[in-house]
Amino acid sequence: MNQQQFENFTASSLYCEKCKAAMPVRERLLLVLPDREIFDYLCTGCGSSVGRREITAGEKTLAQAMVRRRPRRGAAHQLTQ
Ligand SMILES: [Zn+2]
Numbered sequence: 001m002n003q004q005q006f007e008n009f010t011a012s013s014l015y016c017e018k019c020k021a022a023m024p025v026r027e028r029l030l031l032v033l034p035d036r037e038i039f040d041y042l043c044t045g046c047g048s049s050v051g052r053r054e055i056t057a058g059e060k061t062l063a064q065a066m067v068r069r070r071p072r073r074g075a076a077h078q079l080t081q
Helices: 004-009 057-069
Strands: 013-016 021-032 036-043 049-056
Touching: 013 036, 013 049, 021 049
Parallel strands: none
Antiparallel strands: 013 021, 021 036, 036 049
């Protein structure tokens, strides 16, 4: 079995040129087209774009199912007034 393809689909860390290391990334919706959506991957260390992914209409339902499964990140959300 080849697990590499699955890893690519759920990339959570990518190599960052600026940080010179594999960094955890944040997925951001960049562009919505009639037949696909384009996501940008931003380095959580320096905020620069380190990758991009296109999701076609067919893949979208699969991606949404995976997002729904992922638990929310609450730790980075704490704000003091
Ligand atoms: Zn970086």
